[in-house]
Amino acid sequence: xxxxxxxxxxxxxxxxxxxxxxxxxxxxxxxxxxxxxxxxxxxxxxxxxxxxxxxxxxxxxxxxxxxxxxxxxxxxxxxxxxxxxxxxxxxxxxxxxxxxxxxxxxxxxxxxx
Numbered sequence: 049x050x051x052x053x054x055x056x057x058x059x060x061x062x063x064x065x066x067x068x069x070x071x072x073x074x075x076x077x078x079x080x081x082x083x084x085x086x087x088x089x090x091x092x093x094x095x096x097x098x099x100x101x102x103x104x105x106x107x108x109x110x111x112x113x114x115x116x117x118x119x120x121x122x123x124x125x126x127x128x129x130x131x132x133x134x135x136x137x138x139x140x141x142x143x144x145x146x147x148x149x150x151x152x153x154x155x156x157x158x159x160x161x
Contacts, residue, residue, distance in 0.1 A: 054078075 053060055054073070064073040072079040079087060111117065131137045131152055143149055 061073065062075055066073065070081050127137075131140060140149060140152065
């Protein structure tokens with residue numbers, strides 16, 4: 049038994065444009081020419097839905113839940129915990145090398161340059 053068996057004298061391909069019989073077979077759906085308005089309407093609604101979904105919820109993903117954002121926030125929290133706030137990091141960067149600066153900057157390289 050073939051997966052796309054549509055009966056006797058019908059094609060058994062998954063996707064087929066049958067121009068002779070004016071039909072379009074898409075997996076288990078058979079679309080006739082007068083039904084393409086519905087297909088076009090569904091595609092337009094899907095495009096608008098994708099646009100509205102990404103414009104509404106894309107900022108939530110990119111701003112708060114994206115792994116890169118989460119990792120960056122975690123990195124900045126640890127950096128703030130070790131080296132201090134922004135002003136303290138700038139002062140540390142501009143200060144001459146000392147044992148404290150070598151200890152704080154030694155492991156994480158030249159951050160802030």
